[in-house]
Amino acid sequence: MKSFRLLALTLALLASCFAVPAAARPAHAAGQRLVGIWQDDKDPENIIQFFPDHRVRIYVSRQDGQARQLHWIDGRWQLARGRDLTMTLHMPSNGGMSRVRKFTLRFRKRGLVVKSHGKVMGTQHRISETALKKHLW
Numbered sequence: 828m829k830s831f832r833l834l835a836l837t838l839a840l841l842a843s844c845f846a847v848p849a850a851a852r853p854a855h856a857a858g859q860r861l862v863g864i865w866q867d868d869k870d871p872e873n874i875i876q877f878f879p880d881h882r883v884r885i886y887v888s889r890q891d892g893q894a895r896q897l898h899w900i901d902g903r904w905q906l907a908r909g910r911d912l913t914m915t916l917h918m919p920s921n922g923g924m925s926r927v928r929k930f931t932l933r934f935r936k937r938g939l940v941v942k943s944h945g946k947v948m949g950t951q952h953r954i955s956e957t958a959l960k961k962h963l964w
Contacts, residue, residue: 857909860934864959865951868938874954874962877904883914886962898963906932 867873872888883904887897902916902925912930917923930948933940938952 857932857934858906861904861906861912861932861939864954864956865939866954866958868950868952870949872962873949874959875951876959881905883916885916886959 861877862879864874864876874886876884876886878884881903883902885900885902887899897919900916900918902914904915905913907913910932912932914928914930916926916928918926929943931942931945933942938950940950941948
């Protein structure tokens with residue numbers, strides 16, 4: 828019996844060593860579904876990446892980026908009730924000020940519907956890291 832307890836304790840300690848820290852995991856299943864790279868269905872230049880540690884990166888198109896002298900906008904994301912997304916974006920072109928944006932999300936089989944104030948802002952689909960690299964400049 829002692830050897831069984833010792834084995835269980837050892838396995839628990841090993842598991843805790845390899846577990847992803849709680850701060851780096853999305854809080855719930857919707858957050859896990861959101862993590863990844865998304866591209867707008869109508870405008871393929873619009874790409875956004877959600878990281879497991881709640882960072883977000885919006886990739887700026889070449890045309891907009893050259894005018895603003897930036898390649899992307901970084902920020903943080905939070906998801907409440909599995910659908911209410913809040914993003915705090917750090918705007919370097921705006922004197923380093925932060926801007927808060929709120930959206931409502933609806934996950935569907937092949938993508939994501941994004942709404943703001945009840946109006947559909949667009950639909951998104953997942954893309955791979957390889958596809959993202961084609962859009963970086």
